[in-house]
Every structure is written in structure tokens, then in C-alpha cells.
Amino acid sequence: MLRLAPWISVLGIALAWEVFARSGAVTPFMLPRLSVVLARIWTDAAAGDLWHHLGLTLYRSLTGFAVAALAGIALGFAVAYNRAARWLLDPLISVGFPMPKIAFLPIITLWLGFHDLSKISMVVFDAIFPVLTATIAATLAVERELLWSARNLGASERELLHEVVFPAALPQIMTGLQVSLPIALIVCIVAEMKLGGVGLGGAMITASRFADSPGVFAGIVEIAVAGYVLVRLMALARARLLAWHPETAAPASV
């Protein structure tokens, strides 16, 4: 019964939306009916537009996420193991973290143009931070006793990294990835809104320019659903990869 609870709340909101929109308290422009918005999504899907936009957004954000993940983990290990790297990068990371990195979009656009590359790069720039900090923290925290036992049993430095440090650090790294994925999605969408063109963000901003209210709300619903699906997939991946971890029963929520 508890598993149904989130669905009940979504249903409740959907109902409230429809009722409120029909009530006449607000104009259809300000809040189109949910039924109208859903119908719009349907037509967009049938016409193929939805898949076109969604596909591009997913391609850009997931590519950016993948690069951020790999680079973040690799860099994170490097920083954790190398004093010099840590000294060099630590201030950059701690200063960069609270910065609104989206402000750098115009610079990235200047360097890399208006197409996919700049959007993906923006995603990487923003999404790498949570992965980096999580990896560094996790690696540094791997218990000494674990390492000593492994060394004692004859593991080499390389084996140590693969077989002990990485699995031990994995839960926290996964959390970093789980934080990073929604960031990748939204940064991509904001970049698309700025740069226009095709993609969920571009479509939404075009809709708002044409005062196409159902189009704008359709975009919100599509993004919300896409975000939700990605977060769920991540949670599933986490459960699979960390099946051995006691915490799998109650995974870290994002």
C-alpha cells in the first residue's frame, strides 16, 4: 500500500490541476486544463515532434553526464591519491562549487559555437562537480583497515585500487552520480532555452514566445516525467550495483 502512495499524490495533483483549471478562477492562458495539455503531448508524440526534441535533449544531457561521470571519477581518484593534484584542484573545486556555473554559458558559446558541442560542454562543466567531490571524499574515506588487510593478503597497488578502493568508495560515488544526473538534464535544458533550436528547452522557449500556453505546460510535464524516469533508472542501477551494501534496502534519495 505504501508503494502506491507517490502515485496517489501524483493523481491528487492531477485532479486538483484539472479541477482548478476548470473552475474559472484563472484564465486558460494562465493555466490550461491538464486534459488540454495531455492532448497536446499526445499530438506532439504522434507527429514525432516530441521524440525529436526529447531525443536530442537526452542525447546531449546523457553524453555530457557520461563524460562528467568518467572524468569526475578519474580526476577524483587522481586528486585523492596525489598530494600535488589535491593542492592544485582543491581551491578550484571549493570555489567552483557554489558558483552559478551557468553564467559561463556565453563564454562556452563563444568558444564552441551554438550547436551540440557547447551544450554538452556546459553540461559537463556543471555535472562534474558533484561526481568529483563525492569521489574524492569517498576515496579518502576508505577505511585504512580495509587497505591494510588487502595489502597484507598480497594485493598490489593497482589491484588495491580496483578491488578494494573502488568498491568501498562506490556507494558514495553513486550518490554523487545520482545528484549529478538531474543537474545534467536541467543544465542541458537551460542551455537549449538560451541557444534555441531543437530540444525540449528550445521548444519550450519557442512556445512561450508564441504565447503558446499549452505548449509551455506540455514541456513542463515532459521534463518532469523525463527527470523522474532518469532518477528511477539511476536508483535501480544503484540497487543492482550495490546489492551487497546494507544500505540498499533504503537507498540515498536525491
Add this chain to the structure above:
Amino acid sequence: MVESKETPVKRQILIEGVSHTYRPARGREVRALEDVSLEIEAREFIALLGPSGCGKSTLLYLIGGFLPVEQGAIRIEGAPVAGPGPDRGIVFQHFALFPWKSVRANVRYGLEKLGLAREEQERRAQAYIELVGLKGFEESYPSQLSGGMKQRAALARTLAVDPKMLLMDEPFGALDAQTRSLMQAELSAIWQRRPTTVLFVTHDVQEAVRLAQRVVVMSARPGRVKAIVEVDLDRADPHIYRSSAFAEKVDEIWNLVRDEAIKAQ
């Protein structure tokens, strides 16, 4: 039977046939108390003694008005308990001081609620802070105090509103043995200077005999009153705690408690 209002505050607390069941949101119900009846006179020092889980704290919370009395009745000077109030001061094991307030601000809290004039608040607060031996620490925050000092501050805060009775829930349980011993002596001294009704919950037999005039021994869960033992020791005598009379009393009570303690395991 007509309850005569002239019956003096002798029977200050009247507990009749009280039972209590905990019904948590998840898990099974727990019957904490079973048909407990007790009469307590004004200015008596009573110990509620028993093994873990015997419901002694529950009884305290019911008297304090923090839990509703569902079965039976509890009357304070004839009137049924209707919720917490400054007439029944409470002291907890983990001090429950407001960590964001200084010692002085903590002690003044109840006085503010009473609506006293500002100078009166300050005067009373200072008096009680000095009574418990915390002079000089008025502006300290709880995180800066030791366990014993925190408990003194908590005591000052409770005494400042001049309650009719003190409900003490294993107040020295979180202190180390030496501090505990000192605090027991201090509490005894304070009580002898200004006698007030005290209900003192503990699982420590020695502590109960040392402090109380009557020891109520409770059974293992569900808690019932197993026995009430009078402790008639001359507390003015500083050597009384090493006397054979003391040791015998402790033995007597421990024998009553032992079986219950084993049952509670």
C-alpha cells in the same frame, strides 16, 4: 464518599487504579502499567524503583500530564490532572536544557511564562543559580558545561517556578559515579532546606535508599506496585550511609527488586 476539601494537602497526589498502554504507530502495543494505586503526602520524598521497562517513568509522565490518563485516575490536591503545568516540575535524565539559551536564559524561561516583572525574573533566576552552585556560569551555554553542571542548571530552572512537586526521571543516570554521588548529597541538602514533594525515578537501590523516605518497588512489565518500604534513617547524621542500618535497608529492598530485575532481562 464525599471528598472533604478540609482534608489537608496531606494526600497531595492520589493515584487510583492507573493502567497505561503504549500504542505506537508501528509495532505491537505495550502494557506499561497495570492497576497502580498510590497515595503521596505533601513534602514527601518518594522513590519509584524498579527494573528497566517497569513503567516507572510512564507513571511520572502521567502525573506530569504529558501522557493522558486513560484508565484510572490521578488527582493532584483533589483535582484531576489536565496537562503539564508549572505546579509539577520535571527534571529529565538528559537535562533537556535549551541548547540555544544560556544558563540564565534557561532558568528565566519559566519565570517569563509566569509573567513576572523583569527585575523579579532576574532576581529569582540569580537566586536559584546560586542555590545550585552555578554562580559565575550564568552566561555559559549548555554545550560548555559538564554533565553535573547541566543537571544543576536543569534543577535551578525547575525550582525557579516554585513547583508544588518535583518529578525527577533518573536525573543522575547520565552522570559518572563520582558526580552522581555529589549530586545526590546536594539534592538531599536542598530538599532538607526547602522540603517539597519529590517523585524520584531510579533503578539504583542505593540511590533510592539514600534519598527517599519511602521506596515504591515496582514489578517488571507490566508495572505494578510490588511493595512500599519505609526508609527511616537519620539523614542529618553524616555517617548514616556507612551504617549497618543503611546496608540492611538496601539489602531488604534489593531482595524485593532482584526477582523483578531477572524477569525484565
Add this chain to the structure above:
Amino acid sequence: MRYLPLLLLAAAWEAIVQLGLVSHDLLPSLSEVLKAGWTLLREGDLWANGAASLYRTGLGLLLAIVVGAALGILMAWWRAVDAFLGPLVEALYPMPKSALIPVTVLWLGFGDGSKILLIFLGCMLPVTLGAYNGARSCEQALVWSARSLGASRLGVLWDVVLPSALPELANGVRTALALAFVLLVSSELIVARAGLGYLIGFLGEGGIYDAMFAVVLVVAFLGFFADRLYLLLVKRAFAWRE
């Protein structure tokens, strides 16, 4: 000093442009950027737009904190409120707030209103969550002590629950602060006629890259310093913690 690598980075930046390793059209040198920034400051553009941005962020955040904190504490304290609003909060949590940019523009246009609304809606969530968790962690013994000292049922919320919730609430506000800057910049880059984000876009389109870089740095460091300042204030306010 801990931040020495940043100075090295700055020096490297200046060096590679001066040495011609990178075209100065793509990357103005640090000295050029600083000069352009100074000009902007003197001519008032930075102040005017900065004021607009800070006004929007400040008001939006203030509303988010007041409403969010009240909501979080009420939800933690009264089951009924929690049952009613809890699912709403949970459902809105994974929604990326920047997706609301086009909607706020639809409703309130290109001015201050849409930005303030966006920041208010977006930042309310972390504040509510922080207040909620903080209030739930309030110790029963503290509440009972207050009640036995004469506090009323409502008085306990203000005297005990709110102060108990403050540390976690403060954490939520820190998250909200960073989020506020992101939402501000995002919306100003896309749909504005004033503000620092707008200024960046304007300068970029006009090809005045050294000034553009300057404003980007201003915005980026604004976010950084706001966070640091906040941490400092919080540390002082919570001096009573162990």
C-alpha cells in the same frame, strides 16, 4: 595559502594570452577583463544591473525562507498538514525548477516579477525540507520541559521547535542560496531586459567580450562570496552548538 593555485591560474591566464598562445578575440587577457570591468563599474552599468539582480534574488529568497520554513515546521508538527501537503512536496521535488522559466515569463513577462516568482518557487523546496527535518528532530524532553514550565501548545512551536529546527533549516537555506543564483542567472540569460545575466548576453551579442568576461566573473564570484558570507553568519549564530 590555500587559494594560491587560483592566483597561479590567474597568472597562467594572463601569460597564455600575452604570449599569443590563444587568440585574444577568444580569450581576452585577465588585465583587459579587469580593465573592462572597472569601466563598467565606473559607468554605472554594473551597479544598475547588479542592483536589479540582487533585488530579485533577495526578495525571492526571503519569501522562500519565510513561507518554506513555516510550511516545513507546520508539516512536521501537525500530521494533518503533513498528510495533505507532504505528497505535493514529494511530487514537486524531482521537478527541475529551471523548467519553470518559460511559465513564469508567460505569467509575468520579462521583468522582476517572473524572476522573483521563479526563485520563490524553486527555493522554497530545500527550505521546507530543511525546516521539516529539523523540526522532526526536536527532542520530546525539550517540548515537555517547556510545557511543564508553562508554555502553551502553540508557544512551544515558537519557543522550542523553531530553534531546534534552525541548524537543519540553515542548511536548507544554504542550498536555496546557491539555487537562487542559478535560477537568477538562468532566467536573466534567457528572458530579461535588465540584470547581470541580461548584461552578459547583451555584451556578448555586441561583441564586447572583455566586458562580458568581466561580468561573468562578477556573477560567478558573487555566488561564491554569498555562500562564504552565509557560512560565516551561520557559524556565529550557532556558536552555542558543541
